Amino acid sequence: MERDDEQLLRRRVYGADHDHPGPRPDRRYVELVGGPLDGLLLDITGWTRGEVATGVALPTELGQFGAGGRVMYDPRPGDPSCFDWTGDTP
Secondary structure (H helix, E strand, O other): OOOHHHHOOOOOOOOOOOOOOOOOOOOOOOEEEOOOOOOEEEOOOOOOOOHHHHHHEEOOOOOOOOOOOOOEEEEEEEEEEEEEEEEEEE
């Protein structure tokens, strides 16, 4: 059985360089759950508690509105390691 940190290091990071798509051990990440970015990691290194609590709207062409659209993710209550998909916006 693999350790959690070994599994984490094999994952892809939202917005990462295609030549280096995986997470770095010196960064802090949350998992995006549901929606078009399901399973990707989001780098939240340096975010304040308030920024994390607010959630995020991430640009992607994979959402309902295509190029120029955004997908919204909010922190999961009781699980700070996950942001859940809450919908798409133009």
